[in-house]
Amino acid sequence: MVLKQRSCWVLRSTRRTSPQICRQAPRIISTFLESYDFSGKTIVPFCTSHSSGIGSSAADLHALCPDSVEWVEGMRFEAGTARDAMEEWIQRIGIG
Template identity: 55%
Template sequence: MMKKTIAILLFLGMVLGLAACGKSASQTEQPTTEEDSVESRSSMEEAAENSSTDAENMGVPESQPEETDIPDAQESKVLIAYFSATGTTKGVAEHIANGLNADIYEIVPEDPYTDADLDYNNNNSRATIEMSDPDVRPVISGSVENMEQYDIVFIGYPIWWGEAPRIISTFVESYDFSGKTIVPFCTSGGSGMGSSAANLEELTNGAQWISGQRLSGSDTRDTVMEWVNGLGLNFE
């Protein structure tokens, strides 16, 4: 009887011991404190972050702000070309060149004009003979370097017998002005531009001619630039 009682007690002790071990194992597998829960969430977030990083490394595109292409402002290249037999047109041309900080080019005849050549009262003077023949083309000494770089070309000249001197015809026929803007201006003792600009325009192809202006050798730079700035062209 005693032995049977001892056996029952030992059996109950083993059952209780196994139950305690099972409960301990169950408690180890599950977090029982707030700290354990936070650590568990941190591990899950880290895993998700690593997954996102892996996706980027595998070529999954990352959201990028849209880029906007802003073209650089283009500056118009300006040339002031002029012919001046007595210096009057030269002064006006220099006002424009200085006011626009533009390049300047003097149209110089290979055979310079003398005072006798410019004697308008002499029917046999060089100027008189040239202006009586629209096909005359006086030779120019030198040329404009890299004319293709200019977007706007001012062409200045004195008025001879209501027209531009024939050397200006030589000049406009010497270059390709296609796509360029041409602004004529003239000086004279009193007469206007007349048909001088229109006749020159006929000698060019593909150029945009702006209505010209007669200016005086006594005009100040401010007066000349008031006209230039009123043309509505892009000099910036």
């Protein structure tokens, strides 16, 4: 699911965040970024994981976007992170 909030897009799967496999975003996320024009938008990558960090997936996905996209540093949340903690992070980075 993609939620548009002002000029900000937040990518979410049905489980709250984008899944990640071995520190890489699934190819479907790459296809999504390549298929739409996100010029002038803000993208904030985030994921959940029991152990691995965000890895190079944020940099790899950023490379698929035009230079006019504002790319905010991403975050990995441990599995089971409370929704409140995620919403606090969203507020802290100024997109909420």
